[in-house]
Amino acid sequence: xxxxxxxxxxxxxxxxxxxxxxxxxxxxxxxxxxxxxxxxxxxxxxxxxxxxxxxxxxxxxxxxxxxxxxxxxxxxxxxxxxxxxxxxxxxxxxxxxxxxxxxxxxxxxxxxxxxxxxxxxxxxxxxxxxxxxxxxxxxxxxxxxxxxxxxxxxxxxxxxxxxxxxxxxxxxxxxxxxxxxxxxxxxxxxxxxxxxxxxxxxxxxxxxxxxxxxxxxxxxxxxxxxxxxxxxxxxxxxxxxxxxxxxxxxxxxxxxxxxxxxxxx
Ligand SMILES: [Zn+2]
Numbered sequence: 001x002x003x004x005x006x007x008x009x010x011x012x013x014x015x016x017x018x019x020x021x022x023x024x025x026x027x028x029x030x031x032x033x034x035x036x037x038x039x040x041x042x043x044x045x046x047x048x049x050x051x052x053x054x055x056x057x058x059x060x061x062x063x064x065x066x067x068x069x070x071x072x073x074x075x076x077x078x079x080x081x082x083x084x085x086x087x088x089x090x091x092x093x094x095x096x097x098x099x100x101x102x103x104x105x106x107x108x109x110x111x112x113x114x115x116x117x118x119x120x121x122x123x124x125x126x127x128x129x130x131x132x133x134x135x136x137x138x139x140x141x142x143x144x145x146x147x148x149x150x151x152x153x154x155x156x157x158x159x160x161x162x163x164x165x166x167x168x169x170x171x172x173x174x175x176x177x178x179x180x181x182x183x184x185x186x187x188x189x190x191x192x193x194x195x196x197x198x199x200x201x202x203x204x205x206x207x208x209x210x211x212x213x214x215x216x217x218x219x220x221x222x223x224x225x226x227x228x229x230x231x232x233x234x235x236x237x238x239x240x241x242x243x244x245x246x247x248x249x250x251x252x253x254x255x256x257x258x259x260x261x262x263x264x265x
Contacts, residue, residue: 001217003031004042010142010215011224017052017110017139018043018224019129019153024083026145030220036087044107051138052110054129056081056152057089061100062171063179063186072100072182074116079105081150097129100180100187102152104129121190123180124152125159139227145220148196148203153230154245155193157202160231161238163245164262170194170254195254201244202237209233 001009012018020043028034043053057079061072070077074096079086089096089105095116097104102123106114113132120127130153133139141153148154159166169178169192180187206212206225211233214223238245243263247255 003027003034003039004045006030006215006217006222007042007046010222011213012043012046012140012142014046014048015050015138016047017054017108017133017136018047018142019054019056019133019140020084020142020144021056021146021150021152022082022084022143023145026220027084030217036084039084040088040091047108049108052106052108053088054107054110054133055079055085055088055105057085057096057103057105058152059101059103061181062192063177063181064175065177066175069181072098072103072180074098074183077103079103098182098184099123100182101189102128102193119180119187121188122159123189123191124155124193125191128156130156133227134231136227141223141225141227141230143223143225145222148199151196151199151203152193153227154196154199154202154234157230157234157238158193158245159191161235161242163238163242165194165258167191168194168258168261170257172257173253194258195247195252197247197252198245198255201241202234205237205241206230206233 058081059072059077061070063069079089095106095111097118098116099119124130178189178192180189211229212223212225246259
């Protein structure tokens with residue numbers, strides 16, 4: 001089975017709008033010698049121009065209260081969320097959005113609706129690419145060798161379900177301010193996404209309900225999850241189980257900050 005057939009078998013179809021989280025290492029383990037270009041060609045061939053391919057190309061260019069910080073630059077700022085996402089945002093036919101902290105690389109239908117000038121003050125909430133995906137039919141999260149600890153959509157769910165810390169920044173201990181910085185200037189941000197490690201609890205919840213279609217090949221385990229499934233189950237789960245979304249005590253300073261402020265007395 002080649003990579004194209006693998007994606008088809010997983011359920012990917014023409015006209016789907018997909019946001020992709022990936023481990024290229026895992027993809028390589030199942031498809032030795034495959035190039036990033038071959039990955040993109042297969043994806044584009046399947047979803048076509050009536051669908052969309054979206055990679056997060058986050059750079060986290062926040063202003064800091066002390067110490068040095070990076071300044072976002074459209075052409076040169078590298079994606080910090082994986083090899084494929086960095087390769088994809090450099091493609092000639094890809095549009096990169098200008099959010100200094102949470103930029104996205106876009107291809108296909110989505111580019112008729114979202115231009116490079118999409119940089120909402122709520123980078124993963126209202127007005128964001130994630131909101132656009134939520135409003136489309138046929139939107140999916142495609143995970144290629146990753147788990148829910150990389151689920152950007154979880155941050156959208158945090159905001160939509162208004163978990164207690166949805167607009168609280170837990171990154172004080174890293175001197176991070178709720179301000180994005182780019183060569184064009186600074187942008188005050190309404191929400192700063194926090195730690196996402198324990199979104200795997202939500203994954204387990206969906207898994208137990210058999211709501212995540214999966215396909216394995218060697219070390220590569222992938223899943224294709226419909227956004228409506230994430231949204232409908234997520235709003236309820238996040239409202240009722242927000243506490244379980246925090247890392248265990250004393251293992252994560254960001255989650256400890258949130259626990260201290262919103263949970264323990
Ligand atoms: Zn954490």
